[in-house]
Amino acid sequence: MSGGGQNGSIRHLPLPITWLAPELAALELPEERASSCASCPMAGAPFDPAVRCCTYHPSLPGFLVGRALRRADTGSERVLARLEDPDGRTGWGVRAPRAWQREYRRDREVAFGRRVSWRCPYWVEGPLSCSIWRDRNAVCRTWHCKHDDGLPGHRLWVVVRGLMHAVEDALARLCEARLGAPDPDAPVEVWAGYYLACAELVDRLEAEDLLALEDPELLSLRARVREVHGALHGEVPDVVAPQVAEVREHPDGVELVGYSPWNPVVLPRSVFVLLAELDGERPWREALERAVAADPSVQAGWVELLWRHGVVRRKSDPDATWGFEGDDLDPDTLDRVLSSG
Template identity: 40%
Template sequence: MSSLLSYLPAAARARLRVLDTFTEHEGAPAPDDAAPSGAAPGGGVSLQTPLQPEPRAACDRCVMVPVHPDRDPGAPWAFDDGLRCCTHHPAVPNFLVGRTLMRGGPGVERVRARLATPASVSAWGIRAPPDRPADTHTLELRFGRDPDLLCPFWTGGALACGIWPERTASCRTWFCKHERGFDGAQRWWRLGDLLSALERALGRFCVDVGAAPESDATTDQWLDWYRWCAARVDEFDHADAERLDLSSCEAPRQRLVALRVRPRSMPAVLVPAISALHEHAGGVLIAGYSSYDAVLAPRAIFAFLALLDGTCPWREALARTTRERPDPRAAAPGLAHLDEALIRELYRIGALEPASQT
């Protein structure tokens, strides 16, 4: 996980022992795999939470955009090729802005352009302006599609991020699709929450120890300040870490620790937990935890879902449905089988959940 976490000072990460126990690939041992849940040597906090690589979520070959204007890979949830998932304005702390300036390249001009609009520019860093929509439902409908939401640090092209080496946790830990579906998404989301809290704490640290400019500072004064913050965080040591206020990190840290569990097994009794449906290619796209990771199923799936009343085992419901319904692939050959593999896919994406959770 060094490549994911190394943008944050090692001394700051050491204050949150949970970050040091992530493993990059499934099956790799955690440092204290035999320790009780939540316990670590010396009284710290540890866990074993492998982070599954997400090969389908690739910026240079985005699976969420049409390959050809006539091909829609997942309406109504496809992204615009000129926007993709870069319709999010990250909250970039001062030291990451400064690193972008010190690195040089196209990101510098994007930072300068953003500073020309002073809304939400401060000594802490650059946040989203207040007129950005905050409602999650509205954002999901517009995300990846609305040019008004384009990230100010977007530079265009296949790899279009002007601050990629200094991108924030919200971008480092967001993926449109997860190999482990809902379980995998939760691990990335909770890690992102904790890293974002640590970014905020480091930004506040710079404000506390430095001589920040006034709110009406000129662009050049902001640029000098952000460069100073980058240099200061690069010198961050264990003495600084002891002064760091991590109170805002405690809640996300506890949520991350709570994920010290093996991947959930599939129970015998399931119930529907579908968040969205869309007719597509002779079948139906079914979404669970996210519309971006939907599964295409035959229409016979509705007969199966109708039997999941909280008491009927899903294998019994599947057997009854396949006995009573013809094979839908005769009418639409591209559809998946209505079989155990499809049911497991629906469980993976959270479109089916244990009856005990309802």
């Protein structure tokens, strides 16, 4: 979904987004080499290769819809085809149809990556599979199936997603307020013209337009991105305890699931000796010494691996495993969309 890498994540964004959220361009974001979409490691198992992670209907703000339309390529054809269905066509942009949103919210834990009928309307065949890659939204830019830095990397992408989405949302609202949405039953050409005008408006925005969008919430999201980015390569805390979500057999030992079922860590079975010593009371260095004394095959580097994969955490850390945090179907948005029609 992401297309990988820092440059891939922010490339082709309209400039006002990086002016409003300079962290997106200034901070070094992980390249996420393991999320290698061109040779997707998830195709076949656990994801269906006919959809991979694009079992999704992104909410595209109007100015991104317009940018995709004016490229006059396969992506613009896909967007025009999507506009034929009025469900989800709004002044804000093009959202997922309501029935799709309900089904997604109900089944995403089991059907994500597998339900072919959920294939994104902008999907095309080929290794990268996205016809609107240059104009994809914050969710598609920041979602990765695996994270080279494990849980800290996942946390960073979630807050980057929140910041990018907030800026997209602010710009989409500004366009709607200035241009006024067409009549809901207006022909497709009228809607397409509106979204093209949104793209042009965002291109022409100037500093004073953007100043009005710099609210306390945006400043707080930016600060949060800097904070989480600063913790990306932090050391393992002194005291950690196991939070193993699942144990699977593996030819090389065991596969331990911590923060994500899609990014487990594989270690020899003697890792259980170490896990038993990491009791959340004694410092991990002492626990490691005791484990090595009991079984010399235990390796010092395992603690960092377990930490990065969320298999051991601070006792105070939330115990949730991988989730759909920060996708654009947050309860408030969803409820607003569902109750509006």
